[in-house]
Amino acid sequence: MDKRKKKSLLTGTMLLATTVLMAQGNGSAGINEATQMVTSYFDPATKLIYAIGAVVGLIGGVKVYNKFSSGDPDTGKTAGSWFGACIFLIVAATILRSFFL
CATH class of the missing domain: 1.20.5 (Single alpha-helices involved in coiled-coils or other helix-helix interfaces)
Known part of the structure; x- marks a missing residue:
């Protein structure tokens, strides 16, 4: 070159x-x-978690109703676990949102 x-x-x-x-x-x-x-993903993710909580709540409510209607003695335990799962989903979504934003 x-x-x-x-x-x-x-x-x-x-x-x-x-x-x-x-x-x-x-x-x-x-x-x-x-x-x-x-x-920017936190708002849709929080709404998704709330929607999942609503579905779990409805399904759990139906299970508790079925157990109560059939006279199952285990109804209180099922209702408590269902209620605890719903509260956990709501609190977890709120804490994660407040922690990261």
Whole structure:
């Protein structure tokens, strides 16, 4: 290669390296964008957990009603576990939301 081609190749390589280095920045923009993306998922996730809690509550209510109607002596234990599961889902969603946001 002659001197002129080497100089052009070196200049192009340096321009490309400079562009890549400037594009990287200090990384704070990427971290801020990732944080914004993660926090934007909390509202839909919280609503999903509440919906799952509602479905579990309905299913549990039907189970408790069936046991009560059939005269099963284990109705109180089933009702307690059903109620505890519903309360856990609501409290867990609220605590996770308040902890991360």
